[in-house]
Amino acid sequence: MNKDRSISSEWIERAAKASGWEAALTRRGFLKLSGCALAGLAFLNLGEAYGENAPLVILDSAQGVILADPTRCVACGRCELACTEYNDGRAQPSLARIKIARAVNFGLAGPTGGEAMHGDWGDGLVVQGVCRQCPHPVPCATACPQNAIIADPQTGARVVDAAQCLGCRLCQQACPWGMIAFDEQAGVAAKCTLCHGRPKCVEACPAAALRYVPWRDLSRDGSPTRPTLSVVPPETAKACLDCHVTAGTKSAKEP
Amino acid sequence: MAVSSGGFVGKVLRVDLSTGKITTENTRERYAALLGGAGIGYRVLWDEVPAGTGPFDAANKLVFATGPLVGTSVPCNGRATITTLFPTCWPKPLVGSGHMGGHFAAKLKYAGYDALIVEGKADKPVWLMIRNARVEIRDARHLWGSGIRRTTLAISQELGPDCVVAAIGQAGENLAPMGMVINSVSHSAGGVGGVMGGKNLKAVAVQGSGAVRIAGDKAAWEALVKFHLSILGANNQHVVPSFPTPQAEYYNPASRWVGQPGKRWGAAKPPVELAGNIHDPNSIAFRTNSAVYFLGDEAWKYTVRGNGCTACPIRCHTMLKMPSVTAKYGIPDMGQNTCVALMFGRSFFKQLAGKKNNEAAMEACMVGMHLADDLGLWSNYGQLQRDLRKLYEGGYLKAKLGSKEYASIPWDKYDSADPAFLLDLIPRIANRQGELGDVLSRGTGAIFDHWSIPESAWAKDHTTTYWKMGHPKHHANEDDGQCGVIINTQYNRDAQCHSHTNFVRNGLPLEVQKKLAAAIWGSPDALDAPGDYTPANVHKAQRAKWSLLRKELHDALGVCNWMGPWAASPLRERGYAGDDSLESKFLSLATGQTMDREELDRVAERIFTLHRALTIRDMGRVDMRAAHDIVPPWVFEDPSGKAALTKGTIRMDPADIAKAMDYFYEAMGWDKATGAPSQARYAELGLADVGETLAAAKLTPEAAK
Structure with a gap:
C-alpha cells in the first residue's frame, strides 16, 4: 500500500528554513531556489502533478545528529550492541546502525600495513561510522525506488519504512559512508533512527566518545573519492530534473 | 532455520x-x-x-x-x-x-x-x-x-x-x-x-554476521544491563577509587580504580583529559589503566587509550605509545596488554621486577610485549621470569649449561638491566634454541627433569611463588588465607580463579566487607583482611567453593572471572552490595528459560566436578588429597619467622590448612580422606555415567577400598 507522498506546503516551508540547506545548494550552483519558487511548487502540488509518480525527495533536516570522537573510542562495541539489542532484541553488530567492528582491527583502509594503518593493529585510532542524517539530496532516500526512506516525524531522522522496503539494497549502494545495514532476517534495510531522540549508542558508550548534538551538515566530510550520490534510480533522477535545471534552460514542467 | x-x-x-x-x-x-x-x-x-x-x-x-x-x-x-x-x-x-x-x-x-x-x-x-x-x-x-x-x-x-x-x-x-x-x-x-x-x-x-538472540523482554534486558553497569567498579571489580575524592565515601590506594579526574591519556592525539563524575556510566572506560596500576603514574603520559574485549566497558588492556623504544630497540612504539603479560619483559630482571615509574622497566615491558605477543610465548603467570632469575642468580645456569652456550648469552646486559637482553632471550625460548631455550620453552617441570633439580628447591623458596605441578600460585594466601590456599590446590595449572580475590581486594573497609560476607556466605567470619588471618572455618570453605564454582560458571557463560563476580558495588545507597544472582538473571533473560542462582551454581558444580573426574581418571588414582591437592612448603614459613595466623604474615599453619581442606571437601560433598567424589555424588550432579566409569576403574573412594 502506497502512502500519499505528495509534498505539503508545510514541508517545503520547513525545508527552506532548514539550516544550511538553501545556502549549500546555492553555493554549489545546482539550483536557484527562492521561497517563491518553493511556494509555487507547493501550490501546484507538483510532486504528483508530473504524472510519472516520480517522487520528489525533499526531507526536512533532522533535529539532531550523532557526533563521534575517534580519539575517545575504546573499541568495545557497546554502541553496536546497544543499537541492536535494545531496538531489535538481538546482539548483532552487522545490523548495527553505528559501525565500529569494521574499523577496530585496521581502520577503514584495511590491513594495508605501514605507518598509516589505524585500529588496534595500527595507531589505535578507531573511526566510528555514524549516519550523517544527510540534508537534501539524501543519498539513501534518493536512491530508494520505493521511497521507503522517510523523515521520522519526531526527530527528522531518515528512517526506513520497513513496510515499504523491498530489500533491493540500492540505499546500501548509495550511502557514501556505508552506513546502511541490512536486516537479513527481515529482508529489509536498516539505518540509524536516532532512537526517538535518545540514541541508545550514545547512552551506552563507556568513554563518552559519542554525543547527540543539534544537527549540522556533516555530509561534506568523508572520502573525497566517493560520489555524493552513488546510485540514483531513473525514476528518482527524473524528479531531480524538476529542480536541478541545466544552466540557461527552463524546466519543461515549469509553467 | x-x-x-x-x-x-x-x-x-x-x-x-x-x-x-x-x-x-x-x-x-x-x-x-x-x-x-x-x-x-x-x-x-x-x-x-x-x-x-x-x-x-x-x-x-x-x-x-x-x-x-x-x-x-x-x-x-x-x-x-x-x-x-x-x-x-x-x-x-x-x-x-x-x-x-x-x-x-x-x-x-x-x-x-x-x-x-x-x-x-x-x-x-x-x-x-x-x-x-x-x-x-x-x-x-x-x-x-x-x-x-x-x-x-x-x-x-x-x-x-x-x-x-x-x-x-x-x-x-x-x-x-x-x-x-x-x-x-x-x-x-x-x-x-x-x-x-x-x-x-x-x-x-x-x-560472522549473525546474531545472538535475546529471548526475554527487550526492555527488561536493557534495564538489567544498565543495572549491571551501575554496580561495576574498575578492573577486578575494585569498587572504590585509589584516590580520595568528594565523590566517594572510601578510597584505597591499592585499588585498580586509578582514573582520577585531572589525569589524562597523554599519548592520544590530542590528549584526553579525565574529568567529571567518576561514577558516570559514560566514563567507566577511564577508571582502569593497567599500565598506570602496574608500571606507575608515569604511564599516563604514554597512554593512547584503554582497550579490551568485546562489550567490556572496563578496558584493562592499556594501549601505550613509547617512542624511545623504536630508536633504542628497533621495535614499534605501540604496545598493549594487561597484568602479567604487560610486565612480561620487566619481570625477567632482578632490578626491574615490580619497579614503578622507571623508564628502563617500562621499556623492558614494551620489548617484552612486542616479542612475546608476536612469537606467542607464554609466561606461565610470571613463572618463566622467576625461573630464569632463580636459575641465573642461583648459579644453576653457570653450573648446568654448557660453557659455550652460557657465554653466548649476553649476561652483561642482564646484569645491567638492559631491556636489549630480551631481544636475545625471548626468541631463544620461542625458537627452542639451545639447551636454555628448549628447557624454558617446556615450562618449569622441564627444569626439574632436565637438570635434575628437585622440585622442592622451588617449592620451599617463597620468592619463586611456585605452587605445584609446574605452576605458580595465583591469588593464594597472600590475598586470601585458607580460601586462597584451597583454591590453589584444585587445578592442574595455576588457578585462574579471581572470585575470591576480587572480593577481598575490592578496596572496601573490612567491616563493610564482613557485612556483605555475612549476607552471602552466612557469616562475617567468611573472610579476613589479607595478612591478618584467623583459623579456618566452615564459612571460608563455603566461600572457597563459591569462588571456584563462580569461576567455572563465568567460563561457561563466557563472562570474565577477572572482573566478576559482582558481589560488591561502588553504590553507597546499596550498602556497597552488588548482586550475587546477576549471572542467573542474565542467563534467564537471554535464553528465555528461567534458572535461579542455586540451579546455576549446581551446573557450575557439575562442571567443576567433571574437571575433578578427568583429573582422577588421567592420574589413575583416587587419593587426590595426598597426590594432587598439594600446598608447597613455603606457604607454611615466614621469611622473618613470624608465627602463622598472626597479624603481618601470610604464613599458614599445616594443621589449620588440613582442617580447611576437611571443611572444603565436606562443602563439596567429597570424601574427606581422598578428596574425591563418590559415585553417588557424581550421580547427584547429573554425572552418573562419569561416576559409573570411575567406579568400574576403582577410582571412586568406595570402589578403591
Missing part, C-alpha cells in the same frame, strides 16, 4: 584436521547440561580423549568454547575457554584450560557457533577459515615461520579486515608447551599454542 531460543546460537563446529571432515552438532542437545566454556571442553575430553593421551598426540582435542552470554552487551563478556590436555602440567599433562578475551569469542558466536572442536592433525600447515556457514581448511605453508602480527595481517587480507584471527607464533609451531595462541593483538591463552602447533594449525580466523 528459525531460532528457537536465545543466548546459545545453536551449533558446535567440529573440524577433523586429519580427514578434513567438517561437521556441526546441536549445542543444546549435546551440551546444554554444561552450558559452555570448559563445561563443553571437559565433556569432550571425558567422552572422546582416552586417559594416557599426550598433549601433542593427534588424539588430543582442542575445544574453543564460548558461552550463552558471549556476544551480547552483558558487561565483561567476550571470553573464550580453550580446553585440552595441558602441556605444561607436570610431571604428567592433565586437563586444563587457557582463556582468552579479545574479539574471538563474540565473532565465533556471530558466525553461528557456540564452540569449536579441533581434532586430529593436518599433514601440512593449515589455517581454519570460518565465515558463517562456510568453513574451510586452508593452506598455511606460506605463514609457517611468521609471527602472530604478520600472520594476522596476511589472513585478514585474505578474509577481510573485520575477521578475528587467533594465531600461534613460532613458539607454538615449535610445539613449545609454553606456546600461546593470541587474538586481537594481545589477548592470549597460555599453554595451548603448542597443542595447535602439534596439529599443524597455524590459526583460526572467524568472520
